[in-house]
Amino acid sequence: MCYRARAVYVISVAMLVGVFMPPLARAGTVLVAQDDASNYTNWGVTGLDEGVGLDAWVFHVTPEGGFAGNYLADTNSQATLNSIESGAAGKAWGMYANGGGPSDFPRTAVFRGFGYNGSLWANNLANPGDRLKLSMESGAIALSASCGFALRSGNADFSADDYNNGSLFEFGLYSSPTVIDPNFSIYDGSGGKVDTGIPWATHQDGLDFTFTLTGSNTYDLAIYDASSPSTLLTNIVxxxxxxxxxxxIALFNRDVGTSFDVFFNKIEIHKYYPPTLFMVK
Incomplete structure (x- = not known):
């Protein structure tokens, strides 16, 4: 009697998708989605979809008596764009909102989902070790204003006021009708507004963020000086x-004021994958 041997191969997900996964049987984080302003010739129209691993941009502008909008900024035309630009032309995503009177409340919000765009998995941050990187640059703001970004559950994007709909984490600069906060702040599950201790007046060259999930509802946020990327300003757990x-993610500018545009750039999502093996006969 003759027996035919059957080969058994051990294959990892890494072998199937190449550069998108770590080597065989090795855990690690993998860049699964990214975009930056150097990919664009304009920015401000819903449906723009450069980069990889992300849904298309959705833009909402509410002038409400003033002026608001979104545009592709560069260092040649924007003297206040200092350290977060990318590409030979020095580009970043710019947002403006300024009113003409005390009753005006111009605002703009820009939305982007972490969905499927040629990647193998949905790229939301769902597991410990999943990580998002982003850069932001802002100067002073007017009274009764705010600017920043929110990380959200779901992707409500029907108006500029949806920026914090489903928000689980929010970072920004805020002011009341009488006082401009001296430092950037966070809204999360701690209750109320949390002072980061980072003064906007001495960090107008921009900030680089590394946001990492550490549990189902916990996170670690490292904030770096964009003009000196190795300089860690604070680490928030x-x-x-x-x-x-x-x-x-939602980026927002709510009546920040004339000459105080807000800039963003360099979004990345890194997913954590444990060692993964399966058998193929």
Missing amino acids: STLNGNAPLDS
């Missing part, structure tokens, strides 16, 4: 405002 995956 805290709790999200809820227990759900982070599915989208």
